[in-house]
Amino acid sequence: MKITRITVYQLDMPLTEPYWLSGGRLKFETLDSTFIRIDTDAGITGWGEGCPWGHTYLPAHGPGIRAGVQTLAPFLIGEDPRSLDHINRLMDIQLPGHPYVKSPIDMACWDILGQSAGLPLWQLMGGSEATPVLVNSSISTGTPEDMLALIEKAAAKGYTVHSAKVGGTDIGMDIDRIEAISTGLPKGHKVTFDVNRAWQPAVAIEVLNSTKARDWVEQPCETLDQCAHVAARVSNPIMLDECMHNFSDHLDAWKRGACEGVKVKPNRVGGLTKARQIRDFGVSVGWQMHIEDLGGSALADTAAIHLAASTPDANRLASWLCHYHLSVDPVPNQGARNTNGSATPPSLPGLGVSPDLDILGAPVATYETRA
Structure with a gap:
């Protein structure tokens, strides 16, 4: 099984009401979330999501995920997503640090592994x-x-x-x-x-x-x-x-x-x-x-x-x-x-969750195998 395409979506997700933490020092109103879809030559699709809690909570921000995926995608196309340790070592070699960039990719690979094995992630x-x-x-x-x-x-x-x-x-x-x-x-x-x-x-x-x-x-x-x-x-x-x-x-x-x-x-x-x-x-x-x-x-x-x-x-x-x-x-x-x-987690194979594409809207980037 090989990765043939990585598709990136971005969605602004407003909070229902402003959220304060750290004694009121930090305020949050909208989250910038990145959704990653990984397609394979076996017809199995996996999904992942990376969503920092704003940009002041930790050294992470939404645009950083999408920039990092652009860097990593060429090295992931053609790899077997079920080889999780290999995928993670490869990402760490090609982009040291930036763990929040790698999380949605890793999540999507787990989703594919679960579907391939017919087992839920739990x-x-x-x-x-x-x-x-x-x-x-x-x-x-x-x-x-x-x-x-x-x-x-x-x-x-x-x-x-x-x-x-x-x-x-x-x-x-x-x-x-x-x-x-x-x-x-x-x-x-x-x-x-x-x-x-x-x-x-x-x-x-x-x-x-x-x-x-x-x-x-x-x-x-x-x-x-x-x-x-x-x-x-x-x-x-x-x-x-x-x-x-x-x-x-x-x-x-x-x-x-x-x-x-x-x-x-x-x-x-x-x-x-x-x-x-x-x-x-x-x-x-x-x-x-x-x-x-x-x-x-x-x-x-x-x-x-x-x-x-x-x-x-x-x-x-x-x-x-x-x-x-x-x-x-x-x-x-x-x-x-x-x-x-x-x-309670789903008992469907893999992650058991798939986004509504009408809500996600058009992808912001696509990386795939070149003919």
Whole structure:
């Protein structure tokens, strides 16, 4: 089987309402998503999606994906997409770094492999069944009362796990947010306080040692060094996210005892192949993990849910779904959707999701075998 064509689509996906994080420091209103279609000489087509969460959240942006695909495509045409490790090594040789560019290509190759084998991705990734995965609500920064009201609305939709955005410039307000939310959660619910790297180490230590709450705290500071410094001085379990770009970062975090868990996001680390490697390492060292993507439609969400569903229960926390924040749905009625607080991956071969071409519109680029 050989790749004969790579087609690129671009879609602006407005959020249903503006989204604030990092204590209100960062605001997002529209996501720039890139959809990749890979065709083969066997008549099998695979789909992938790359959608950075804006351009200020991480060193990634939508136009960068499309520029990177233009660089990589000539080296991928004629290769067997089922040879996932080879495809990833080839991409790393031809374009060092830029993992977010490679993720949608890798995703599409997994889709082709699953269809070729007649198996869903969750089974190829080691799962025994299409396990429902808890869905994590995302609570935008606000007053303690506003955030608790958002949690109540999420609870009414079946969510039992919540990610509350904190990390403002007002230290006292952050302490109030954490205490109010931790004590005001509905019975049986859990929360992670996501700082999105907004605190300096001294602020993180001051805030966390001033609260009674011992819930998860995510990415308190900018760098791994800073987060490791904080982790050694507070009692809260620490979840690392934005500073974890590759396998070496995860290995370093484990060696330093910098966290008790991580977020594994395929688009950030280079795709499902590398995300699975990190997931397996996390299982081996006893981490608990949120497995989800950076952003995107239900296509990108579904790929991450396949990996999450194949993760052992003891190591799997909840997964966030970006698509419920969007006002456009390019894969209507398909994929892993929130049903009373959980999402189940499809059992169709491969990814089990295919975009509506009428919604995607005309491709922005096509690369194919020359006659």
